[in-house]
Amino acid sequence: MIALISENVRTSDDKDFMLALYNEYQRLMYHTARKYCGDVYDCEEVVQEVVLKLINKISLLRTLEEKALAGYVSVAVRNTAITWLRKKSREHKFFVNWPEEANDLPDTELGIEETLILKEKTASMLEIWDLLSEEDRFLLEGRYILQYSDNELAEMIGCKASSLRMKLSRVRRKALKLMIERDGGDDDK
Amino acid sequence: MSRKQELFEQYIDAFFAVEMDQIALEEGRSAINLTQQLKKDPNAEVPKAVQKRCEKTIQKAFLTQRRKKTGHILWRALRVASIVVLLLAATMTLSFAAFPELRMTVINMILETYDTHTEFSFEEKNDVSPELEITLGWIPYGFVVSEDDSTPDCAWKCLENVEGATIFVEKTTPNSISIDTEDAQIEEIEIQGYEATLITKPGEARVIWLNEDENIIYFIDSEDVPVDTMLQVAKNVS
Numbered sequence: 001m002i003a004l005i006s007e008n009v010r011t012s013d014d015k016d017f018m019l020a021l022y023n024e025y026q027r028l029m030y031h032t033a034r035k036y037c038g039d040v041y042d043c044e045e046v047v048q049e050v051v052l053k054l055i056n057k058i059s060l061l062r063t064l065e066e067k068a069l070a071g072y073v074s075v076a077v078r079n080t081a082i083t084w085l086r087k088k089s090r091e092h093k094f095f096v097n098w099p100e101e102a103n104d105l106p107d108t109e110l111g112i113e114e115t116l117i118l119k120e121k122t123a124s125m126l127e128i129w130d131l132l133s134e135e136d137r138f139l140l141e142g143r144y145i146l147q148y149s150d151n152e153l154a155e156m157i158g159c160k161a162s163s164l165r166m167k168l169s170r171v172r173r174k175a176l177k178l179m180i181e182r183d184g185g186d187d188d189k
Numbered sequence: 190m191s192r193k194q195e196l197f198e199q200y201i202d203a204f205f206a207v208e209m210d211q212i213a214l215e216e217g218r219s220a221i222n223l224t225q226q227l228k229k230d231p232n233a234e235v236p237k238a239v240q241k242r243c244e245k246t247i248q249k250a251f252l253t254q255r256r257k258k259t260g261h262i263l264w265r266a267l268r269v270a271s272i273v274v275l276l277l278a279a280t281m282t283l284s285f286a287a288f289p290e291l292r293m294t295v296i297n298m299i300l301e302t303y304d305t306h307t308e309f310s311f312e313e314k315n316d317v318s319p320e321l322e323i324t325l326g327w328i329p330y331g332f333v334v335s336e337d338d339s340t341p342d343c344a345w346k347c348l349e350n351v352e353g354a355t356i357f358v359e360k361t362t363p364n365s366i367s368i369d370t371e372d373a374q375i376e377e378i379e380i381q382g383y384e385a386t387l388i389t390k391p392g393e394a395r396v397i398w399l400n401e402d403e404n405i406i407y408f409i410d411s412e413d414v415p416v417d418t419m420l421q422v423a424k425n426v427s
Contacts, residue, residue: 017252022243026226028220030235046240046256051243055250068210070224071217125208144209145216172205 014058021061022051025073032074036081042088046081053080060147075141082138083156123182131178136171143168190266236357241351248353249335320403321359329418332356356422361406368395380423395420
């Protein structure tokens with residue numbers, strides 16, 4: 001005897017959740033996409049892409065409270081728009097600085113000494129967020145807010161997963177240095 | 190990487206996760222405020238075409254997920270089935286040889302009702318492979334075939350319209366199918382001269398029947414489609 005089971009209760013729930021999420025934030029999604037894409041066609045495609053990405057992360061989304069959920073949607077649209085434009089045109093202003101081998105900072109993660117400083121006191125990420133470049137923010141948001149895997153993020157920026165880890169490491173180091181410097185600067189005042 | 194380095198890396202990662210959570214919440218505050226403003230702004234309305242397309246994308250994505258799940262379960266079931274077939278073959282061979290009339294299709298339907306679903310089990314003892322190609326004799330206005338696929342023991346087609354309403358038509362060899370019957374209305378009807386079971390809930394309608402002549406189960410699962418429309422599809426499918 002063959003057992004074919006058509007499970008639809010769980011998927012129906014997820015579908016309803018997704019439809020409600022879309023209805024709530026559709027204007028935000030479209031508005032944000034328009035900020036990045038002048039072309040209406042691009043805008044529509046970005047929103048479609050975001051919807052699919054949100055569906056793939058539905059189990060995570062269901063755990064988020066309202067603000068975090070709204071933040072996730074907003075960041076997801078921005079991230080997807082940037083990725084879309086990048087794919088469309090490698091010369092786009094957001095993407096000129098995705099060097100495969102950036103050499104402005106060493107490849108290593110923070111040293112133990114710096115990590116100990118970190119234990120003491122630093123400025124918050126919020127305070128230095130605007131000092132980071134668009135590319136840096138893209139990577140940090142992709143990893144920590146959207147919770148993309150190395151492979152997903154690497155595919156978005158068009159590099160290997162190993163290079164992605166290197167880039168992330170550099171960005172974290174850069175951000176931490178800024179946080180430490182900013183806090184030191186505040187102390188001096 | 191040494192153990193110490195590994196721990197420090199985990200520490201940094203956790204530190205960033207906490208810091209980025211603040212960024213996400215700040216982003217969320219702005220996003221909620223902006224959403225409220227956009228809801229009041231008539232110029233911020235999303236074009237109908239984009240809205241429809243997104244809703245359709247959501248409907249389709251979940252339908253595809255459901256199909257994948259079904260396919261996966263079917264595959265697991267097929268492996269079980271192959272063992273059962275072997276056992277049946279071993280025990281029935283002598284009977285078939287001695288009594289040719291036993292070659293006639295013998296199919297029993299067993300219903301097992303649970304709190305949330307009903308399991309329709311079809312037991313068959315037959316050495317004829319059924320024809321599984323689906324022919325839709327009637328397609329409701331506005332619907333198109335959005336999916337058409339099959340496995341060796343199951344074929345399905347999915348019809349959709351722009352509003353995201355779906356009619357899923359499945360033709361499969363006798364097996365067992367679990368159908369959500371919680372708080373559903375169930376009635377016995379007749380489709381193409383065969384006894385069929387119609388299961389309806391608000392916004393959902395399903396019908397299942399066994400075509401004993403073809404030795405095939407037909408299962409139609411619809412969402413946001415009038416029951417009569419779904420039954421019209423059922424009456425004309427082959």
